[in-house]
Each structure stands twice: as structure tokens, then as C-alpha cells.
Amino acid sequence: MNAPAPAPRTRPDAATIAGLTEALRAVLGDRVTESRAVREQHANQLTWAPCEPPDLVVFPHTTAEVQAVVRACAERDVPIVPYGVGTSLEGHVNAPFGGVSIDTGAMNRVRAVNADDLDCTVEAGVTRRALNAYLRDTGLFFPIDPGADATIGGMAATRASGTNAVRYGTMKDAVLALTAVMPNGDIVTTARRARKSSAGYDLTRLLVGSEGTLGIITEVTLRLHGIPEAISAGICPFPSIKAACDATILTIQSGIPVARIELLDEVQVAACNRYSKLTLPETPLLLVEFHGTDAGAREQAERFGEIAAELGGGPFDWATGADARARLWQARHDVYWAAVALRPGPTIKNMSTDVCVPISRLAECVEATKRDIAATGLTAPIAGHVGDGNFHTLPLVDADSPEEMSAVAGFLDRLVARALDLGGTCTGEHGIGQKKMRFMESEHGPEALGLMRTLKRAIDPRNLMNPGKLIP
């Protein structure tokens, strides 16, 4: 049975926005702006999605202020779009129906660090790097690291992950509880600080990954981890994508608690060499990292080296010093900009996207994708969090060329179809946003999508929250 799609949306008229602006100024003073430049900054800037600015941008300081904004918008039937730092790659921050962008950037206080419990509570606008800087003296760290320095609220809303997810999990695992303002104006705190609970529906996980379509996340309680005593890390070349993927599977099956295991294909390695002035061998590489005691981190690296050698990989160079590691991970962290630099130009856009498959099917999926890239004539490096079966590709296309835009759209369709055929998902960590809505039904089927629609209709009957995203 198909549940109805979200309620139809229209764009508010000028008089409504004028009235709303006045009402919001009464609460937020000059933290309400109609400036065109600011509104454009608060819509998609990074990728091939168009830029669709909101009518207003507001900068609340507290959950109560967010509640006041939501109530004022709900009264006037005006859409609400949450905004962290705008690093979404799938059009999440666009305002296709106008409305108000809620910029949580000023909600950047760390409210509590409970070192004994390995948790902390932060406002939604704290970025992951700011949090780790704040934690520096506690011996604790927050492991989730999407490429960008995203906000914790945005990371929770998109169920983000990154290079450490193979060991430390994703935002689904990292969030103990959160506070959100719901479409009816309720402030809901989803759970307490206990590490586990069986007390009712998992409201935390209902909101994690909901992309602002069910409520606006304003505070997040996160699990933290002890900074490991020792870290070893290294780079290992492989003769093929398949050999690198097989080494990954064997590493995980052997119970080696690898903290990071990242694949770069030879196109991405060449891009990194050029951009970051490195001299890495231009062949598929695994970048790995191990956390443990001195002896443990060393033992893990040695075992990984043996596995790599069995599969024709190597030499595996590894080190435990912080400087050598920093150099090593620089290449990984610069992947996005290195890839973008492969094809400069004012009309060149990237279509950075990701899929995720069971790791047994990863080599097959990456290799078929590389053949498709070649056949389609695209420039598109590949990098992946291969311990999770998750990889990214970043085709660079000329937005002024209808042929290129059509070719890349066809490539994306085939990439997703391939991932789904192999038991995977259309996105491992970037989310659905606007650009992947068309895959929701083929991924989930009409019944599961119907259930998602039922949830959206029940919680946000008027489709106020981030309309035009996630649920087609």
C-alpha cells in the first residue's frame, strides 16, 4: 500500500515573507538577513546541483530561538531549511520552495564534557575540528571525520561517517541523544546519557539521517573515545583494485581492528601527487591506520603487511611518528581538492557522489565503474572507505555542455543501479538531498518508501521541514 507523498508545497509570497521578517526581527534583531549574497551562500555552492537560495537567513543562538523561528514559520506556512556550514554534496541546503534557512553556526558551544563517561554534549553548530580542539587536553577524541569540517548537527542530520567508520562507526553509532525542534514547535530530547536503553522507540536514530525533514537538530550528545596510546599508519600499493579489496576483506575477517583503510585508484593517486606535490606510486593504494597499545599497533601493522604481501601488494611502508602520519593523511584529506584541480575552469562542476556495497562485491563494483568512466569519457577519480564497502567518485563536467551533463546523469544512474544490483545502497554517507531522490523507490521498494512517507506525513503533515528533499 502506497502512503501519500509529502504534502504539496508552494513558495510563500512576498507579503508573507515581509510579515515573517518583521516577526523574526522582533525575536532575533539583526540576526535576520535578506541579503542576496548571504542567501546564495546558504544554498548549494559545491556541486552540480543548482543554487536555490532561501528568502531569509536567520542566525539563532539557542534552541528556544530555533523554536521561535519554527513557530513563526509554521504560523505562516513558510518552509524551513537547516544549515550547518553548507558542505552537503547532494543539494541538502537548497531552498527550492524558498523560506527560511536556519544557520546554526552561532550555536557553537560545548555544553558538557563527561570524561568519565566518554561523552559530551554540544550545540549543533560546533564543527568536528572545533570539538577535537576543545577535547585536546582530555585524552579523548571524536572520531567521525567526513572530508569537510562539517558541523555536528549537519553530520547527525545526514548520518555522516568518514575514514574512521570501519572501527568507530558512523553518526548512527556516535550519537547518544539529541535535541530537536519539531514541526509542531515541540522541543524533543530523544534519550538520556546512558550508553544503552531499551525504553521505547529509538527517536535518536529516527532523527539521525533525516536530513532536516522531520525536525531541526539543535544539540547532540556524542560518544567519545580515548586517544589511543599508539598509532601506526602506512601506504601500501597493490597491482589491482581487486587485490586491494581482497586485502581489505582478509584484514577485517582476521579480526585486525583497523582504524582506517582507504583506497585511492591510480587516477586519484596521480591527482594527489600533482596537487599535494607527492611522489606516490601511481597504482591502486591502500592507506591504513591502526590504533592500540605500542605493541598492539605494531602487531596490527605487521599482520596487515603479511596479508598485503600474500595478495601481491607492497612494499608496505609504515611509521608510528606523528609527522610521518600527518604527511600520509594529507594526501587523503586533499582528495576532494586534488580531484577538483584535475579539470579547472569557471564552468566545470563536480558531481561528487558515493555508493556503498557489501565488501565482498566492492572490487566488482569499483572495476565496473572504472570501465564505465572510461567508456563514458569522464574524468572521475575514485577514493573509498573500503572497510565499509563505501566509495566516492567525482566526475568533473562542464555545466555549459548539455552533452556532458546528460552523459554524467546517465553515468550516475548506472552507478546506482550497479550498487543496488550488488546488494548495496545509493549512498553510504553523502545522503539523499535533492539529487538522489529519484533512486529512493528502486532502493527501498514501495512498501519501505511508503513507511517513510507515513513517518514524514505524521510528523510534518504540512511539509514545512526541508521540503523537496529525501522523500520523493
Next chain:
Amino acid sequence: MNAPAPAPRTRPDAATIAGLTEALRAVLGDRVTESRAVREQHANQLTWAPCEPPDLVVFPHTTAEVQAVVRACAERDVPIVPYGVGTSLEGHVNAPFGGVSIDTGAMNRVRAVNADDLDCTVEAGVTRRALNAYLRDTGLFFPIDPGADATIGGMAATRASGTNAVRYGTMKDAVLALTAVMPNGDIVTTARRARKSSAGYDLTRLLVGSEGTLGIITEVTLRLHGIPEAISAGICPFPSIKAACDATILTIQSGIPVARIELLDEVQVAACNRYSKLTLPETPLLLVEFHGTDAGAREQAERFGEIAAELGGGPFDWATGADARARLWQARHDVYWAAVALRPGPTIKNMSTDVCVPISRLAECVEATKRDIAATGLTAPIAGHVGDGNFHTLPLVDADSPEEMSAVAGFLDRLVARALDLGGTCTGEHGIGQKKMRFMESEHGPEALGLMRTLKRAIDPRNLMNPGKLIP
């Protein structure tokens, strides 16, 4: 804003049940029973909750048969109660409004094991021990171990955990995807086999812990883990609950990836000595286990020993042999029956229950609870998964004594109030069922409970699924 409670429920009349019986026999043949003994077996048997039998018990073999049962019940407005093996401690399997108990016990096939991906798909009626027996030759295991040999479906429905949760997580973490029959008859599969996904609402976690109130789980895809190369385990006495809890905190903060860390109080130790014919020192004990390489498991045990000694604990006796470990864990696994044996008698019931608090508050919570037990004059041993801040107590009361029943009810109220005051939850792993519904509003607050009610109303508008549970 308060959402309305679940739709009111009435008990179906005899004619309705007679018509339903006929309809179900057309689908299931003799796998439909009205036998009083079987119906009573399918209601609460284990604890102080009354036994409230269903009108019928059915034994489907497939998801399609469960769907046929749900449709037949929905047509006639008859309640549906899912049943695994009936090890719930909070009245989950009772049928306070009669209706049909769906026994998933015959749905006990392992449908697929994907060793390379460390996952498997099983029918809901597979028990955790049967699954591990099936996996024995694969080098993989399924870590979640509530005391009872529960079914995977029941464990998913109650968000179960157990002794390994501190390292391997709970059912929230173990379930990759599941299939459920929803109140409208839809068969929903919540996710694919990819290890992570950002594609839409987390339907998996919506159903995990929903206690059969949103849908009937029929299949589950689980994460598995490689059997560790080496295991070390041991028992360590402590001078006080506080010292044992502090050792736990320090162990976890130090990044020692302890696989199990279990507390027994001196009352529970004495019960275990008597029941399992052991000679453990009758003082607070930690039972610990470490998983890793040979060197790693040894190193972890040595470091734990140092931490224990710092806090006045010890001697820490540990071993790596399988036999010695089996003896050690026997005591832990017999905790429930050892406790029950403390006060035998036909009218004696146990009120086994659990709470969970941030680990920094655990010693305080356990010590206050022990004082309360003494002041209330209860026999009530304590055992806990202290790495999670979760502990159990098992007061033994004479169900024929109104004074004792009233005293234990007061004790439970104070236990939960204490856990909530300390930032905890009214249940870490047993669930809400019938007996903890009265704590839902004080734990979650009216807004979050209102959101749960909105979900229940949207998905199960007629309150067909396990009525009288979870949502007050």
C-alpha cells in the same frame, strides 16, 4: 503538545475468534491452536507480571504466512502479539486484550551466511545459540548474549544486549536490516546489506526495540564478528562496589577493548557459590574477558590487573584456556537461576528488572540500591554489565503477600527514580513491556513520548500490534 495515546482496544468476542480460527485454519491447517495449556505457555510465565493468555496461538512457517495472519486479524480488528521463546521479563508476551499470539519458533532457518561480508540473514525464530552452533565452522560468531537463549526476532524487538555489549554493541548495532509485516499487511524490508547507508529514514532502528507494537519482525540480517584468535578471562575481587566500578571506568578510559566486564555483588556471589557449587570470595567481583591476538589478549589482561591493584582489587586470576573460561562464565550464566534458588517456594515470584546509568554514576546508583534493598527487607542480588552502566536486580517476593508486593512495587519506583535522577534510563536491555509503561513519561518527558505516540498512531492507527505495551 501531547499526541493522543494509542487507539483504545477492546477484547474480541467469541464469535469473532471463531470466525478468525476458521480463516486461519484455511491458511495454516493444524498450526492454529486454542489449547488452554499452549495459550498459557504463550503468556508471561517468568516473572511477577500476571499470565494473560491470548485467544489463539499460530505457528507460521514463512513471512507470507505471517502476512496472512496479520491481514486476517486486521480484517476482524483482533490484536496480534508476537512470540519468540517467551523469555521476556516485563510482560511483553502477555495478551491483555486477547487476540492471536504469533509463535515464530518454526521460522528457524538460517537463510544466508556471507562470510566475506561478516553478515548473515536468519528467520526471526532462530535462537542465538542455534545461530552460533550453525556458524561454528565459519570462524565467525554472533556476540549478543542476553542470559536466555532468546530468538533473534525477540532480541531485535526488545533491543537486547548482554555481556558482550561493551565491546560489540547491542541489537541496535548488530542488526543491519530486517523484514517485518506491518499492521497494514505490507512486508517491509528496512535496508540492504551494505554496512552503512545514508539513504533515508532508519527504518531498521525504528523497528529494533519497538516490542512488536509497530510490526512483526520475520527476518533479520545481522553483523557477525571473527572469532578472536585468543581470549583471556578472569575473576577479580574488590573491597567495594565503588572500587569495582572505578576499575571499570579506568579500564574503558584507558582504551582497553574489554569484551566483557561483569559485576556480581556479594549477595549474588553467595547465591552462585551455593547454586553452582563454587568457592568464589563473597565480596564484589568483576568477571572480565579480553579478545585479541595472543599477545594482545595477554597484554589487556595484564593492564587490567594493574588497574585493579591500584584500586585495591585482586588478586586477579586469569587464564586463556577454554575450560577455565567455561567454568568462570558458568557462574555468570547461572546468575538468574542461582538468584531464583535463594528463595524457593510455589508462591515466590521474581521481579527481575534492570536500569542503566552513565558509568560515572554507577557505583552511586548500585550502592544506594543496596541500601534500599536492606531497608525494604528484600532478598535481591545484583549483577551488572558494568561496562555499559547497566545492572540487574532480582527481588524475590511472595506473590500471595500484599505487603511484599506493595513493598517491591515501591522499591521499583525508587530504583527507576534513582536511575533517572542520575541521567539514566528505566531499562538498559529488558524493555518496557507492561511493567515499565508507567515510567515512560517521567523518563522521556511529554514531548518525546508525544512523538512516540505520533509514530504509533501513524503506523498502527487501530492499535492492533501488541496493544497494552510500551506506549502508555
